[in-house]
Amino acid sequence: MLLSMQGITKRFGGLTAVDNVSLEVRQGEIVGLIGPNGAGKTTFFNILTGIYKPDAGTITFEGREIQGLRPFRIAQCGIARTFQNIRLLKEETVLDNVKVGMFHKTDAGLWASILGLRSARNEERMVTEESLRILETVGLAGYEHLLAGNLSYGNQRRVEIARALVSKPKLLLLDEPTAGMNAEEVQEMTDLIKSIREQGTTVVLIEHNVSMVVGLCDRIAVLDHGVKIVDDVPEVIISHPAVIEAYIGKEEGGEVSSGAAH
Numbered sequence: 241m242l243l244s245m246q247g248i249t250k251r252f253g254g255l256t257a258v259d260n261v262s263l264e265v266r267q268g269e270i271v272g273l274i275g276p277n278g279a280g281k282t283t284f285f286n287i288l289t290g291i292y293k294p295d296a297g298t299i300t301f302e303g304r305e306i307q308g309l310r311p312f313r314i315a316q317c318g319i320a321r322t323f324q325n326i327r328l329l330k331e332e333t334v335l336d337n338v339k340v341g342m343f344h345k346t347d348a349g350l351w352a353s354i355l356g357l358r359s360a361r362n363e364e365r366m367v368t369e370e371s372l373r374i375l376e377t378v379g380l381a382g383y384e385h386l387l388a389g390n391l392s393y394g395n396q397r398r399v400e401i402a403r404a405l406v407s408k409p410k411l412l413l414l415d416e417p418t419a420g421m422n423a424e425e426v427q428e429m430t431d432l433i434k435s436i437r438e439q440g441t442t443v444v445l446i447e448h449n450v451s452m453v454v455g456l457c458d459r460i461a462v463l464d465h466g467v468k469i470v471d472d473v474p475e476v477i478i479s480h481p482a483v484i485e486a487y488i489g490k491e492e493g494g495e496v497s498s499g500a501a502h
């Protein structure tokens with residue numbers, strides 16, 4: 241098991257945002273995390289990446305307990321993420337935005353780079369080369385010198401993913417990668433996530449677009465009011481009564497098969 245989260249709980253005052261949730265992810269899987277607004281999905285990611293400390297529970301990544309470590313330590317373990325709201329340096333180039341993703345990996349050090357030492361220059365060149373290679377894999381070859389803020393929404397998301405990938409993570413966490421995208425961009429993002437997995441990176445994604453996750457994921461976990469109500473293959477998820485209830489409400493029936501359900 242690549243990742244094992246057991247009994248994760250997080251409270252904000254009187255609100256239990258994540259309530260005793262467990263999730264296991266195997267190497268090479270694409271796992272979806274879905275659920276209505278406020279279900280606790282982003283909080284769950286924030287616990288996994290060290291932004292919040294869980295009130296209870298353990299997180300084991302590659303056999304090592306990592307709960308409570310600081311975010312940069314968790315990144316060093318090989319867990320990278322993107323955010324629900326795109327976080328790019330919009331006045332910087334695409335290339336520089338991607339290079340930022342390598343900072344916790346480089347070790348020539350601040351003083352070396354200030355003094356212009358050769359080790360720092362070599363490292364800088366390696367980081368640039370690797371960033372260009374990753375930009376090519378996410379479909380942004382030739383965009384490296386444009387300002388990130390001038391790119392289309394879909395391409396800005398690709399830059400974010402490139403920034404996460406440049407550190408060669410073992411696990412990539414994507415928080416609503418298709419938010420605000422049209423159907424064509426959603427398809428392109430789906431293809432990109434598949435290619436990322438093919439290159440050996442395990443993926444967990446939060447999504448509201450149910451048809452997209454059903455088509456993409458090996459397994460889907462559904463959160464509702466902080467509780468995991470089911471965790472299974474997509475075919476089971478779309479016809480599961482608790483999922484239908486969480487998404488559509490008690491009165492209506494039918495399958496959860498349409499896109500962008502909230």
Ligand SMILES: Nc1ncnc2c1ncn2[C@@H]1O[C@H](COP(=O)(O)OP(=O)(O)OP(=O)(O)O)[C@@H](O)[C@H]1O
Nearest residue numbers: 252255257275276277278279280281282283284324
């Ligand atoms: N820092 C915080 N302080 C207080 N409450 C919080 C905090 N972060 C999240 N919450 C609350 O925890 C609950 C879960 O929020 P979270 O953002 O994890 O849900 P979500 O499933 O990601 O929702 P969405 O799909 O709308 O992004 C919500 O009720 C939210 O208001």
